[in-house]
Amino acid sequence: MKKSILATAADTALPDKTFLDLLAFNEKMAELGRISAGIIHEVNTPLCVIISAAQLVLQEEGMPEAALELVERIHLEAQRLSQMTRGILTFARPDSDSSGETDICQTVHEVVTLINYESGKRSVRVIEEYEDHIPSLPSGGSRLKQVVLNLAMNALQAMEEGGELTLSCSPDVAGGAVIRISDTGPGIPPEIVELIFDPFYTTKREGEGTGLGLFVSRNLVEELHGSLTVQSLPGTGSRFTITFPQPAL
Numbered sequence: 001m002k003k004s005i006l007a008t009a010a011d012t013a014l015p016d017k018t019f020l021d022l023l024a025f026n027e028k029m030a031e032l033g034r035i036s037a038g039i040i041h042e043v044n045t046p047l048c049v050i051i052s053a054a055q056l057v058l059q060e061e062g063m064p065e066a067a068l069e070l071v072e073r074i075h076l077e078a079q080r081l082s083q084m085t086r087g088i089l090t091f092a093r094p095d096s097d098s099s100g101e102t103d104i105c106q107t108v109h110e111v112v113t114l115i116n117y118e119s120g121k122r123s124v125r126v127i128e129e130y131e132d133h134i135p136s137l138p139s140g141g142s143r144l145k146q147v148v149l150n151l152a153m154n155a156l157q158a159m160e161e162g163g164e165l166t167l168s169c170s171p172d173v174a175g176g177a178v179i180r181i182s183d184t185g186p187g188i189p190p191e192i193v194e195l196i197f198d199p200f201y202t203t204k205r206e207g208e209g210t211g212l213g214l215f216v217s218r219n220l221v222e223e224l225h226g227s228l229t230v231q232s233l234p235g236t237g238s239r240f241t242i243t244f245p246q247p248a249l
């Protein structure tokens, strides 16, 4: 087992220390994933109790209007939380995407529901543009979701003073699929654009970013036989493009 890991280190030509840091980080993330999946699972149980209790109260006759409105809110918000926790559980489940067709637009839309809170907090308007006739991915739904989430979070984090985040899916002329994640943030200076896909490259403050998001995302897209590229105009914004050529589909 150890042997094959070291062989991979040599293949990827990463410096040994970087590779070992990456390995340790991945193990920590996997552990964190397991712990949070457990916590989320535990949170879901009382949430279900809250939802059914609220439903019972809503059926009560003779409740004052104001009280009904409040219970309605409790019901709605608890349902929203429950949906969110279910989304995170599906996301954290390892290998849940080893097989099964993936609807690309649906996957992108699911990410939009996950970033609702972040985008609202930053006054970012989220625009979704889905064209017709987009081929499905044969598998890899969770991996694609993780990539789109990484890119959308980067875009939101870049737009500290609000802006627009556009997620679009379109077919390409050769029968492939193209996903674009564009923001109206500050853009990426040309002198660092070559570096942003390197492991541990970050411009964020200590504790705010590991610099692994784009490195991991590019690897995941390549595992799915696609490519991940960036175009950016400082002062105007950035656009990340995921392309799945027809043979990948």
Ligand SMILES: Nc1ncnc2c1ncn2[C@@H]1O[C@H](COP(=O)(O)OP(=O)(O)OP(=O)(O)O)[C@@H](O)[C@H]1O
Residues within 6 Å of the ligand: 150, 154, 155, 158, 183, 185, 186, 187, 188, 196, 197, 201, 202, 203, 204, 208, 209, 210, 211, 212, 213, 214, 215, 238
């Ligand atoms: N949409 C964007 N606009 C401006 N800069 C960006 C954008 N996306 C990425 N970057 C730049 O690329 C760097 C690397 O991004 P990456 O996602 O790999 O790491 P990170 O976001 O810094 O940390 P992590 O993803 O681990 O939290 C960022 O620190 C930032 O400087």
Ligand SMILES: [Mg+2]
Residues within 6 Å of the ligand: 150, 153, 154, 209, 212, 213, 214
């Ligand atoms: Mg990131």
